[in-house]
Amino acid sequence: MITQPLSDTTFQQLAEFIQERTGIYIPIAKKYLIENRLYKVIEEHSLTSYDEYLYMLKYSANGAELERLFDAITTNETYFFREPMQYDVIIDSLVPKIIQARGGDKTLRVWSAACSSGEEAFTLALLMREKRPDVRLEIIGSDISRKVLSSAERGVYSSYSVRNVPKPYMMKYFTVNGQDYTLDKNITKSVKFREHNLLTGRRGADLSGFDLVLCRNVLIYFETKTKQQVVSNLYDSLRHGGYLVIGSSESLHNVTRAFRPVTLNKVVLYEKA
Numbered sequence: 001m002i003t004q005p006l007s008d009t010t011f012q013q014l015a016e017f018i019q020e021r022t023g024i025y026i027p028i029a030k031k032y033l034i035e036n037r038l039y040k041v042i043e044e045h046s047l048t049s050y051d052e053y054l055y056m057l058k059y060s061a062n063g064a065e066l067e068r069l070f071d072a073i074t075t076n077e078t079y080f081f082r083e084p085m086q087y088d089v090i091i092d093s094l095v096p097k098i099i100q101a102r103g104g105d106k107t108l109r110v111w112s113a114a115c116s117s118g119e120e121a122f123t124l125a126l127l128m129r130e131k132r133p134d135v136r137l138e139i140i141g142s143d144i145s146r147k148v149l150s151s152a153e154r155g156v157y158s159s160y161s162v163r164n165v166p167k168p169y170m171m172k173y174f175t176v177n178g179q180d181y182t183l184d185k186n187i188t189k190s191v192k193f194r195e196h197n198l199l200t201g202r203r204g205a206d207l208s209g210f211d212l213v214l215c216r217n218v219l220i221y222f223e224t225k226t227k228q229q230v231v232s233n234l235y236d237s238l239r240h241g242g243y244l245v246i247g248s249s250e251s252l253h254n255v256t257r258a259f260r261p262v263t264l265n266k267v268v269l270y271e272k273a
Contacts, residue, residue: 002042004049006035014054018073021066022144023199023226026073037072071147078116080123080157081164083216083248087123089267090212091131094243098211099135101241107136111207111237112191113198113215115141118152119161120214121191122183126173129187140206142196149195155188157181198230203237210238217247219255227255235259235272244270 006014011034015026026034035050042053057069081087099106112121121141128137143149162174162181173184196207198218213234219227234244235258244259246252252259252270259270 002039002048002050004051006031006050010050010054011035014050017054017057018069019223019226021199022070022073022197023230024073024221025223025226034073038069041068041072067146071145074145074148077217078119079161079164080119081166082120082123084164085265086216086245086248086267087127089264089269090124090245091127093264094212094269095128095132095135098241098243106134108138108212109210109239110137110139111210111213112139112141113196113213113234114218115143115149115152115193116145117148117157117161118155118188118191118193119157120216121152122155122187124214125190126169126184126187129190130169137190139191141191141193142207143193144195144197146195149193152191152193153188155183155185157183198233199226201233201236203233208237211242212245213238213242214245216245217250219246219250224255231256232258238272240272242272244272246270 008028008031011028011031014034019025038050038053042050045053045056047053047056057065095108098108110124112118112124115121118141121139125137125139128135141149141152157180159179159181162170165174173187175182175184192206194206196203198215215230215234219230222230231244231252235256238244243262248267252261258272260273262269262271
């Protein structure tokens with residue numbers, strides 16, 4: 001049973017540990033959130049304080065324990081058809097632009113980075129199937145959390161996740177069973193998922209040579225130095241002339257000048273020059 005609350009000193013040490021491993025910056029104002037999310041984990045280990053938990057993480061934790069920490073502290077706010085204007089621009093303007101630049105080659109490789117439970121990757125997959133069936137599409141989704149990747153592979157979602165799905169797509173691609181919405185297997189099988197930490201430059205061949213990388217609403221959780229490292233890694237994962245898409249409320253201003261901003265129908269994209 002926990003006998004001591006999370007002190008500011010221990011929180012700071014824990015926050016530094018988390019930032020070092022994940023890049024995620026957690027301000028002191030979010031201490032209550034971390035305290036609540038880790039409470040159950042600490043109880044399960046029969047520890048009496050957050051200091052003991054931090055000691056375990058630093059000196060005796062295995063990979064599974066670190067994974068539980070990542071699951072607890074990551075924010076997995078996502079849903080289908082989030083920021084739809086970006087999807088419209090990608091499919092109607094960007095994909096033809098990429099194909100033309102490559103002399104008509106209709107093979108497209110896409111990385112949904114920090115994909116959480118897969119809604120972003122699957123939205124693109126079903127839209128491309130409907131609007132650009134001529135394109136040979138490969139989509140890879142990655143996340144630091146094995147738990148959310150397992151959820152993505154199952155392809156079963158709540159009403160919250162599908163609340164913005166247009167009715168025709170809902171009827172064609174989802175099966176409703178009580179409170180669960182199961183995505184069509186042809187769509188779930190079209191996306192490959194793998195565990196990956198955006199901080200590391202070690203990606204492997206499957207996370208290289210992309211035409212398009214989606215890393216939307218992720219950089220907001222990082223401080224400037226970490227943003228620069230992550231964006232540099234994403235830059236290296238793109239082919240020459242490939243594009244990075246970030247959240248519409250995000251910007252690479254003061255982060256990097258390696259990309260060339262391109263505006264298509266009021267949507268800003270970043271081209272690898």
